[in-house]
Amino acid sequence: MLTGLEQPVFVTAPPGDARLFVVEKTGRIRIADAGGQLLGTPFLDLSGQVGTASEGGLLTMAFHPQYEDNGYVFVYYTDTGDDTVVERYTLSSDPGQLDPGSARRIFSLNQRRTNHNGGMLEFGPDGMLYIFLGDEGGAGDPFANGQNPETLHGSILRIDVDAGEPYAIPDDNPYAGQDEGRDEIWAIGVRNPWRSTFDPEEDILYVADVGQNAREEVNAVPAAEAGVNYGWNTMEGSACFQSSGCDMSGLTLPLVEYGHGGGACSVTGGYVYRGSQLPEIFGHYFYSDFCTGFLRSFRLDGGQATDERSWSVGSLGAVASFGVDGAGELYVVDIAGSVARLERRQP
Ligand SMILES: [Ca+2]
Ligand SMILES: [Ca+2]
DSSP: OOOSSSSEEEEETTOOOSSSEEOOOSSEEEOTTTTTTSSSSOOHHHEBOOOOOOSEEEEEEEEEETTTHEEEEEEEEEEETTTTTEEEEEEOOTTEEEEEEEEEEEEEEOOSSSSOOOOOOEEEETTOOEEEEESSSSSSOOTTOOOOOSSSTTEEEEEEESSSSOOOOTTTTTTTOSSSOTTEEEEEEOOOOOOEEEEETTEEEEEEEEOOSSSSEEEETTTTOOOOEEETTEETTTTTTTTSSSOOOOOOOOOOEEEEEGGOOEEEEEEEEEOOOOGGGTEEEEEEEETTTOOEEEEEETTTTEEEEEEEOOOOOOOEEEEEESSEEEEEEEETTTEOOOOOOOO
């Protein structure tokens, strides 16, 4: 258990690396060494350029698939003007520090509201960088971004950061080369897919989309399926949003959803466990809720959620994220200041 962190929101590590890299909302990436000691010198400190209003801040990071060779790390944050920024940094000669002077702007997007900034950045099994954006914010999607492929808000983007300046559009993006829709878009109809991840072992994309006032959802679609419409704001979860009827044609319905009973408020998507220490949960997708801190899991079998479990662990805190270390073990991030590893309960 790591403690004493300042609003941690994410944890990760490159494959095979015994260290943990913890993202703090306030702008630092901290390193815990192989012995679990938090180092004094941050991997990167963006606290001077990050805006932390509402759901803003330094929200996530992603190591390039060839990080070992190129030293590239991508970060996703909101700046002091509350706008979304994706930047690339390069490792310095010190393996414990990125070079702050190596900053390269990859992507930015104006935000008129401080909530629903998305916040996930992950390389897919295809080597493309996926940017998970929210609907821009407010409540109920006031800018009608969710169903509009002409705006990047409310969408999942897919870009090739290994070609082009600062990136290239993959030819097989659903709107690439079309009059309709923005070329960067991979999927539309998301409200705030704050924590969404790939399971490269099964080539599945898990999108955990935060609901409005009623329904939290987890979706699972084949990673290669282009142009998925996750439904917002025609639908919230499996129900029509603010209407007794709606046209559901072409919309992907959630695989798993839950309501706001019992104080639940906001789904925090996790990962499919692919580690070695807990073979009894191998293949389970784990998720939580920010307000109740429950721990739930299921396995995907033939496109259906099976073996759904609610783990008797009490509240895990204000769960902002899950994370995976360099050995594939799973972690839970409590924004109150700690990061804990999933372990077998001792009898
Ligand atoms: Ca926003
Ligand atoms: Ca949906």
